Amino acid sequence: MRPQSVRARESVLTATCALLAEGGLPAATVDAISARSGVSKATIYKHWPSRTAVAAEAFGIRMAGAVPLPDTGSAVGDFTEQVRLVSEFYASPAGGTFAQLLAACVTDPAGAPYFREFFLTGRREAVAVLWRRAVERGEVREEVDVDTATDLLFGPLVFRLVSGHAPLGLGEAESIAEAALRGLLVR
Numbered sequence: 001m002r003p004q005s006v007r008a009r010e011s012v013l014t015a016t017c018a019l020l021a022e023g024g025l026p027a028a029t030v031d032a033i034s035a036r037s038g039v040s041k042a043t044i045y046k047h048w049p050s051r052t053a054v055a056a057e058a059f060g061i062r063m064a065g066a067v068p069l070p071d072t073g074s075a076v077g078d079f080t081e082q083v084r085l086v087s088e089f090y091a092s093p094a095g096g097t098f099a100q101l102l103a104a105c106v107t108d109p110a111g112a113p114y115f116r117e118f119f120l121t122g123r124r125e126a127v128a129v130l131w132r133r134a135v136e137r138g139e140v141r142e143e144v145d146v147d148t149a150t151d152l153l154f155g156p157l158v159f160r161l162v163s164g165h166a167p168l169g170l171g172e173a174e175s176i177a178e179a180a181l182r183g184l185l186v187r
Helices: 003-027 030-037 041-047 051-063 075-091 093-107 112-136 146-163 170-182
Strands: none
Touching: 003 030, 003 041, 003 051, 003 093, 030 041, 030 051, 051 093, 051 112, 075 093, 075 112, 075 146, 075 170, 093 112, 093 146, 112 146, 146 170
16 A cells, blocks of 8 residues: 555544544544545545445544453453443443444445454454463363354343443443353253
8 A cells, every 4th residue: 555545544544533532423424534634535435435434444443452351360250351341331432333333334234344344353352362261271161152152241232232221330241241151041
């Protein structure tokens, strides 16, 4: 990529991050991104197929380190803490932007791969680190696929965020982690 293209991409991503922080996805229109970044709309569309795509990439870059990976020394401790941290993230203004992007991906098939690549993949890879640690310590059933475990632990948080049917507090996060880790059936 030419240096001018690199600078234009960086300007667009920086402007988009600022707009998302100020007003979520509704604020990050291509017109607003162009005005804030000084990059033409044609150049923006040359690099991204839609505003959802540019917003998803910018959001993913901004949020890459937003939820640190715990290392408590135990699977129960690590996963409970990670569910708490993700719940706090979803309850924050950034969580609202996450929900907006998630919803936008339903109607923007060109933007959805950007959301998966720049946000979800990194988060799922981080949980996979926790899962591998737990497998190495013999604390979890290694025959359980990491994607299944991730969905069981964090899917309820996404559902609560999107539906609003229940809160995303610390107590609720601990209850979700407990149910996912210990199971629902009487042993």
